[in-house]
Amino acid sequence: MDTAILARVEDFCIREGLLQPGAPQHLAAAVSGGADSMALLLLLQQLQPRFGYTLSACHVNHGLRGQSADRDEAFVRAECARLGVPLRVFHAAELASPPAHAGEDWARRLRYACFARLCGEGIDVVATAHTANDQAETLLLRLARGTGLHGAGGIRPRRGCYLRPLLCLSRAETEAVCRAAGQPWVTDETNDTDAYARNRLRRAALPALRSTNEAAVENLARFCEKAGRADAYFAGQAEQLLSIARLDAAQTARKAPKAKAAWRLEPLQGADPLILEAALHSLVAPVRDAEEKYIRLLAELVEQGSGAVQLTDTVRFCAGSGMLWQEEGRPEAAAAPAFSLPFAPADGAEFALPGGQTLKTRLFVSGFREKTQGVHKKDLKNRADYARITLLYSALTLRTRQPGDRFRPAGRGLSKPLRKWMNEAGIPAGIREGLPLLAAGSEILWVCGEGFAEGLAPDEETAQILQLELENGGTTHEHE
Numbered sequence: 001m002d003t004a005i006l007a008r009v010e011d012f013c014i015r016e017g018l019l020q021p022g023a024p025q026h027l028a029a030a031v032s033g034g035a036d037s038m039a040l041l042l043l044l045q046q047l048q049p050r051f052g053y054t055l056s057a058c059h060v061n062h063g064l065r066g067q068s069a070d071r072d073e074a075f076v077r078a079e080c081a082r083l084g085v086p087l088r089v090f091h092a093a094e095l096a097s098p099p100a101h102a103g104e105d106w107a108r109r110l111r112y113a114c115f116a117r118l119c120g121e122g123i124d125v126v127a128t129a130h131t132a133n134d135q136a137e138t139l140l141l142r143l144a145r146g147t148g149l150h151g152a153g154g155i156r157p158r159r160g161c162y163l164r165p166l167l168c169l170s171r172a173e174t175e176a177v178c179r180a181a182g183q184p185w186v187t188d189e190t191n192d193t194d195a196y197a198r199n200r201l202r203r204a205a206l207p208a209l210r211s212t213n214e215a216a217v218e219n220l221a222r223f224c225e226k227a228g229r230a231d232a233y234f235a236g237q238a239e240q241l242l243s244i245a246r247l248d249a250a251q252t253a254r255k256a257p258k259a260k261a262a263w264r265l266e267p268l269q270g271a272d273p274l275i276l277e278a279a280l281h282s283l284v285a286p287v288r289d290a291e292e293k294y295i296r297l298l299a300e301l302v303e304q305g306s307g308a309v310q311l312t313d314t315v316r317f318c319a320g321s322g323m324l325w326q327e328e329g330r331p332e333a334a335a336a337p338a339f340s341l342p343f344a345p346a347d348g349a350e351f352a353l354p355g356g357q358t359l360k361t362r363l364f365v366s367g368f369r370e371k372t373q374g375v376h377k378k379d380l381k382n383r384a385d386y387a388r389i390t391l392l393y394s395a396l397t398l399r400t401r402q403p404g405d406r407f408r409p410a411g412r413g414l415s416k417p418l419r420k421w422m423n424e425a426g427i428p429a430g431i432r433e434g435l436p437l438l439a440a441g442s443e444i445l446w447v448c449g450e451g452f453a454e455g456l457a458p459d460e461e462t463a464q465i466l467q468l469e470l471e472n473g474g475t476t477h478e479h480e
Helices: 003-015 033-051 067-083 102-122 134-143 171-181 195-211 218-243 249-255 264-271 273-284 293-302 369-372 375-381 386-392 418-425
Strands: 028-029 055-060 087-091 125-126 259-264 309-310 315-320 324-327 340-342 351-355 359-365 382-384 395-398 437-440 443-447 467-474 476-477
Touching: 003 033, 028 033, 033 055, 033 067, 033 171, 033 443, 055 067, 055 102, 055 125, 055 195, 067 087, 067 476, 102 125, 134 195, 134 218, 218 259, 218 273, 249 259, 249 395, 259 264, 259 359, 264 293, 264 324, 293 315, 315 395, 382 386, 386 467
Parallel strands: 028 055, 028 125, 055 087
Antiparallel strands: 259 324, 309 315, 315 324, 340 395, 351 359, 359 467, 382 467, 395 437, 437 443, 467 476
């Protein structure tokens, strides 16, 4: 056993609070049979006298690879018996049969369901064999898909009852541990296919980065560690922010009877953007994967102060009357009728819409600096270059959606079917049919609650600005 590697893992476990000397607990190592997990088992055996835990192992046979999976199970059984480590084996059929197109995500969920069962049966913690390579791959995948500071923190050393003692080692080092101990391992043949994004990244992107800097993997993993610490700091600040903004049960019931929880908008709108982002992440994470786009949608909702974001079929966040609140339940069917009105704006013109709504238009001329200075961002998004609209489009209509409509959201650089965009943007199903739109044929120029389409924003050359304001029952709301 390489004593330097063993010392690094020991120091990492103590520094990250994964293991503490003299704190008896039952630790189960998740062992697939690969080099990483066999090195994990060997290292935990070596560290056992130092920390005093009870050590066992667990193996999950997903039932996806037929004879290869059975081979891996037999190998793990034999090696654990040779090493004297008690083993618990799970088979997929114990919890759930594989779906028709089961993949990596399903297999991962199955593994963690098995680990959770172990913890329910008396195991204190489960150690998994994630390495610095896994950390680097996770970071690159998240950056490619879009992530914030929380996602950039990568795989955390500890999450609940799950420990990752090998995040301080590279994959090359885990193989070196096995070779030094004469420990064989098995290789999952699916690692050689390019069918999975992680495999493509592992086989192409990481070697390219290492050709630039041999320490690329370690540097990426170190960045995750720093990002994780920064995220923990902002998470603490976010918890304080939500605590200050949170309405108590009586206030929530009085002001938003359907709300599961509610917060005052004023402290949220005045918060540092990074702290607000962390706060919104903590609200989204229990509901669904907290991808960057959902955090951005909620941040825009907070900034706008009115509207709704549908996160799932049953959970949505709403803003209005100085509050942000979370509702649960299926959205109600749309009650607003469809409508279509010719649109010819004039300064101060009003358009009466179904449901007691009124759309007000403003046309004004001003210097660009005067138009932007001291103007809220939602106002800017709610304004367009009127000359550009009249030059590019004719026969404008204020109406509800129709089949074939397309929208080019600002800042996205591409046109999408309106129906698809509404799904992605989380527009509540119950309001889609009655949502006011400004259209030129099937091209949507403005969506109530989102703003004007790409390419219509005023700039230094703008001579005349069009602004739209929607009024509900006497209360004016300026929609992005």
